[in-house]
Amino acid sequence: MERTRRIAVIGVGVLGACVGWNLSRQGAEVVLIDAGRPGEGVTDWSFSWANASNKTVRRSYFDLNVAGLAAHRELAATIGPDSWWYPTGHLRWADDPAAEAKFLETAELLVSWDYRVEMSTGAEVRRRLEPALALPDEVPVLFYPDEAWVHGRHLVGRLVGQAVAAGAELRSGTEVRDIGTDADGGVRTVALSDGSSLDVDVVVNAAGPNASHVAGLVARHLPMRREPGVVTRIDCAPVPIHRAMHAPHIEIRPDGDGSMVLHSREIDALIDTGEEPAELARLLHESVRQVVPELADSRIAQARVAERPIPADGFPSVGAVPSVPGYYEAVSHSGITLGPVLGRLLAAEILGGESDELLADFRPERFSD
Numbered sequence: 001m002e003r004t005r006r007i008a009v010i011g012v013g014v015l016g017a018c019v020g021w022n023l024s025r026q027g028a029e030v031v032l033i034d035a036g037r038p039g040e041g042v043t044d045w046s047f048s049w050a051n052a053s054n055k056t057v058r059r060s061y062f063d064l065n066v067a068g069l070a071a072h073r074e075l076a077a078t079i080g081p082d083s084w085w086y087p088t089g090h091l092r093w094a095d096d097p098a099a100e101a102k103f104l105e106t107a108e109l110l111v112s113w114d115y116r117v118e119m120s121t122g123a124e125v126r127r128r129l130e131p132a133l134a135l136p137d138e139v140p141v142l143f144y145p146d147e148a149w150v151h152g153r154h155l156v157g158r159l160v161g162q163a164v165a166a167g168a169e170l171r172s173g174t175e176v177r178d179i180g181t182d183a184d185g186g187v188r189t190v191a192l193s194d195g196s197s198l199d200v201d202v203v204v205n206a207a208g209p210n211a212s213h214v215a216g217l218v219a220r221h222l223p224m225r226r227e228p229g230v231v232t233r234i235d236c237a238p239v240p241i242h243r244a245m246h247a248p249h250i251e252i253r254p255d256g257d258g259s260m261v262l263h264s265r266e267i268d269a270l271i272d273t274g275e276e277p278a279e280l281a282r283l284l285h286e287s288v289r290q291v292v293p294e295l296a297d298s299r300i301a302q303a304r305v306a307e308r309p310i311p312a313d314g315f316p317s318v319g320a321v322p323s324v325p326g327y328y329e330a331v332s333h334s335g336i337t338l339g340p341v342l343g344r345l346l347a348a349e350i351l352g353g354e355s356d357e358l359l360a361d362f363r364p365e366r367f368s369d
């Protein structure tokens with residue numbers, strides 16, 4: 001590794017923090033730059049379910065997500081799991097035969113791919129795992145024991161703290177406005193909104209939903225899809241459930257002390273009808289109280305519509321862009337699940353020059369003209 005190379009990580013959500021932490025612990029000179037505060041972008045407004053059971057659309061994508069779960073376990077062993085890693089598994093059940101048939105079929109596929117899944121019933125789940133749930137005794141419930149939920153903002157805080165302790169520089173509250181290149185098109189400088197300019201050799205575009213704009217600063221076209229989601233936090237004490245779950249019409253997870261997170265793809269579909277976030281939050285709150293009656297007295301604390309950072313074909317864009325020497329991308333949906341593995345693989349590529357086979361289907365070149 002050339003010790004003198006200076007690397008600017010643009011965006012300090014879960015992806016930028018994972019890349020920056022891996023780079024700085026290997027002795028690289030890293031500047032972490034965020035327009036706002038680390039971990040307060042979409043990473044803080046995510047359902048934040050670390051999983052591979054929902055990633056069967058392509059085998060290589062499933063494999064990447066399985067590697068993501070393994071990388072989380074390794075990271076928890078390295079930095080400690082406190083306040084961010086909750087490996088309590090995931091539950092899924094349905095209230096209509098078509099949805100149930102579909103998830104049972106997916107479970108069969110997952111078993112054939114050696115992914116652990118346990119078949120249970122509503123009564124067993126109440127007895128063994130989640131006494132507060134209102135679900136029919138006989139309903140089939142899938143339990144994925146190796147899945148987890150992640151407190152994204154706390155994870156970012158931990159990684160940034162360690163990166164800074166290892167020598168990384170943190171510039172928050174300042175936006176990258178420009179990226180300067182030399183005559184060969186290689187990255188040379190970044191200009192910040194606070195008026196300063198940094199000499200750099202490498203930039204990592206980890207700007208989440210703003211990644212297409214940042215790519216444009218080096219005249220690269222990174223097509224992204226628009227797919228907003230609404231997430232609601234409710235206050236409740238004590239938190240009556242212990243793990244992430246997909247109940248009929250609502251996704252639910254704990255969010256630490258006295259708080260839970262609610263999300264639903266069905267409610268996301270209403271965002272473009274112009275409905276106010278407060279009304280969407282009310283619908284989510286109404287839905288969760290059907291599944292967890294103890295939440296009758298809970299209160300809506302916060303609601304936010306967030307953009308998912310999704311490259312146009314739905315898959316991650318991770319690695320070097322050969323036409324712009326020194327420019328790398330780390331842009332992905334499912335960034336909570338994938339952050340630790342993408343951070344490790346991209347840091348290895350930046351420092352060692354070689355791309356891992358796991359990323360073969362997710363290279364940025366596929367979007368080059």
Ligand SMILES: Cc1cc2nc3c(=O)[nH]c(=O)nc-3n(C[C@H](O)[C@H](O)[C@H](O)COP(=O)(O)OP(=O)(O)OC[C@H]3O[C@@H](n4cnc5c(N)ncnc54)[C@H](O)[C@@H]3O)c2cc1C
Nearest residue numbers: 011013014015035041042043046049176208229334335337
């Ligand atoms: C509703 C919803 C549900 C989701 N559910 C899940 C799930 O269950 N499981 C899962 O794995 N994933 C899920 N995701 C996706 C996951 O949250 C994201 O993939 C992940 O958080 C992306 O992290 P990021 O670091 O790329 O982006 P961010 O967290 O948004 O970080 C990007 C950062 O870049 C900064 N930035 C932007 N532009 C600039 C600039 N020009 N200069 C400096 N800084 C800049 C921003 O301030 C921000 O802090 C969900 C997303 C949504 C919206």
